[in-house]
Amino acid sequence: MHGSAARDRVANLLTPVLADAAVDLEAVELIPAGRRTVVRLVVDADGGVGLDQLADLSRTVGKVLDAHDVMGERSYTLEVTSRGVDRPLTAPRHWRRNTGRLVKVVHFDGSQLTGRVEAADDTGAHLATDGRTHRVEYADVAKARVEVEFSRSTAGGSDDGTDADGEG
Template sequence: MSTHQDATRDRIEAELTDPLRELGLDVEAVEVTPAGKRRVLRVAVDKDGGVTLDDVAAATREVSRVLDESDVMGEMPYTLEVTSRGVDRPLTLPRHWRRNEDRLVKATLVDGSSLTGRVLASTEESATLDVSGTQREVAYADVAKALVQIEFNRKSEDD
């Protein structure tokens, strides 16, 4: 069954990539999950500078239009959810690193070691991190997994 779902997901992603690119958005993830007699279609989008509520609204309209003109969802009713790419998603592409410049990232390397540093810069092949005041260049090929670390600003207005 999962191969059918994967094929459907891949077809949906293929149909949405170009129309959403016209809006300046990248399709980051497509998930189709059964929910009773319906299905839930989740589409995560992202762009440089972050996704606004207006972007999500525009993407929702565009996804609805594309799917209405396509038979990819079949006859079964579905609920559409368009979201921005969450901070809990791993950094897997150069654009993910670029969009998270100045954020704290924890990277687990393929050799088993890990490091946490602030993203200073990135290219198509690697990112430069500030790890405790030392600049480290990390090639994406050496990264097994990388996640943005949530930071809470502890400074108060009185300080």
Template sequence: MSTTQIDRLRELLEPLAGERGMDLEDVRITPAGRRRVLQVVVDADGGVGLDACAELSRAVSERLDETNVMGAAPYVLEVTSPGAERPLTEPRHYRRSVGRLARIRLREGGELTARIVAVDDEGLDLEVPGEKGRRPTVRRAAFAGIAAARVEIEFSRRAAGGDADEEPDEEPNEDPNESPKEA
């Protein structure tokens, strides 16, 4: 069985990500004119910040310089985290998305958009919005019953324990030039 360049890169880069508490999610090589772009996608339970990506990028660059896995052709290295609407394919992806809204396509047919409220080894609990005036319901979905899932972007994401539509605790001042009123 022959090992592909992506497989060799994964073997080389996975330990570097793991040493930093990250999971190597994907490795892609795409042509870009006379060069290639090597994209290394990593994630972690608390997310991956810019500093962590920069540190890993330096380590990956050093490791690639020590080997010939990329060959002689020029390339650009990108170390990044998954996008906001990333596909959910592993239990850790769902675990990292607890509290987020997701669009889920079921193997039995049908699709639903629901909030991930809990995840365990077999599947997840989803808060499915109710019809107008009705409370949301919790539905169980086994990983084996999910054909595809993706996080949905929310522009008014609710805070933990609250609703996105809740009124603020304080009333804002009507006139921006007016100072707050004393009670």
């Protein structure tokens, strides 16, 4: 069992199972590893996915895969993970889940825009940049990623647990 047909069978089997757990299946990766296959499922949800939830999902998904024998005779290792902040924004839900975050957008015409997501809907997002709001239509976006911010200040200190002079 290899290739896109195998990925599609796994995705078709697991998408409703994960949806019941209020989680979206973002990707299925089947990676040959000797006589085994690594089955990596990338999931996401509104508000993110915590470690305890990933563990629960892994147990549930493992039972479903075993019960449906979707991997055939081939032994497999299951990994259920969520993508980090560096994943590309490719669906409206990705934009919505990153409201308030800084994103870099590259348009199909080559122009670029970096701004903070203020709002997102099914066709585009509003980015705040340079004191103005810009509408970005998803159809015009070649690539978009969340920008990692290490020193975004908040009231009372920084996000990294250190005070203003860098000491914790």
